[in-house]
Amino acid sequence: MLQEIGFNGGVPITEEFFAENIAGKHNDDIAAFLFPDDIQWGLKFTDDKETMFRRLAKEQLEPVSGIYKVKKWIEDRGLKRAAVTNAPRPNAELMISRLGLSDFFEAVILGSECDHAKPHPEPYLKALEILNVSKDHTFVFEDSVSGIKAGVAAGMPVVGLTTRNSERSLMEAKPTFLIKNYDDPKLWAALEELDKKSGTSTDAA
Incomplete structure (x- = not known):
């Protein structure tokens, strides 16, 4: 669409430009x-x-590989969960519905419905409030730099997904660790460790 209107002299934007300036950001900022x-x-x-x-x-x-395996892990443990996104509500509802996750999320928090969107921590802090959970027993999955920054700023460990953005740019946002998808052995090793901490309640946002 940018090319059609002659943006950047009609030269297509690069993947790097997209990742740095557009991916995961709120449309007002874009x-x-x-x-x-x-x-x-x-x-x-x-x-x-x-x-x-x-x-x-x-x-x-298309769903990210392993997402339904993680969904079952979360449901089996009765964890609370929220979707926190900078996407407009019609997009969020469409994607959640298409992926069969409408009954999975207890809340959908939009950046546009907060005073500040990601990378500000407010959307994640609002999720904690709505779910009535502590940040100390919560973790976040994120696939954008702005999202990782928001989760980290809200005081939660963040698992970064390298589905679109470079490992370098994601790591600069300081996630706990990165995974390629929800099948990644690093993720399942971490979830196994959580299971070993008996008596600890954990929630996913």
């Missing part, structure tokens, strides 16, 4: 960064982007 001279027009552009995303997601959305 619009202000891409179109500082006309933010209102930029917001219309990002709205159109989301419409296109939803159309493509209906056809192409």
Whole structure:
């Protein structure tokens, strides 16, 4: 879409540009960064982007490998869980529904419905409040730099997923560790350690 409107002289943006300036960020921030001279027009552009995303997601959305295995692990232990996202509500609800997770999440917290979106910790702090859990017994899965920063700033251990962004950029946000997907042996070793800590209640956001 940027190429169509002649952004950057019509030269396609790079994966690195996307990861650094767009991925995981709230549309208000994206619009202000891409179109500082006309933010209102930029917001219309990002709205159109989301419409296109939803159309493509209906056809192409695929679950990250191992997600249903983790889902079962969480459900078997009766953990509370929330989805915390900078995505617009129609996108979040579409993706959650398409992945069969509508009954899984007890709450969906949107950056746009907080005073501050990620990378600010507020969306995760709101999730803790809604679930009525302590940050000391909670962990986060995140796949963006802004998301990892938000979880870390909220005081929780964050497992970073390298599904889109580079390991280098994700590590700079200080996750506890990185995994390639939910089948990663590093994740299951960590979950096994959690299981060994008997009497400890843990929740996932």
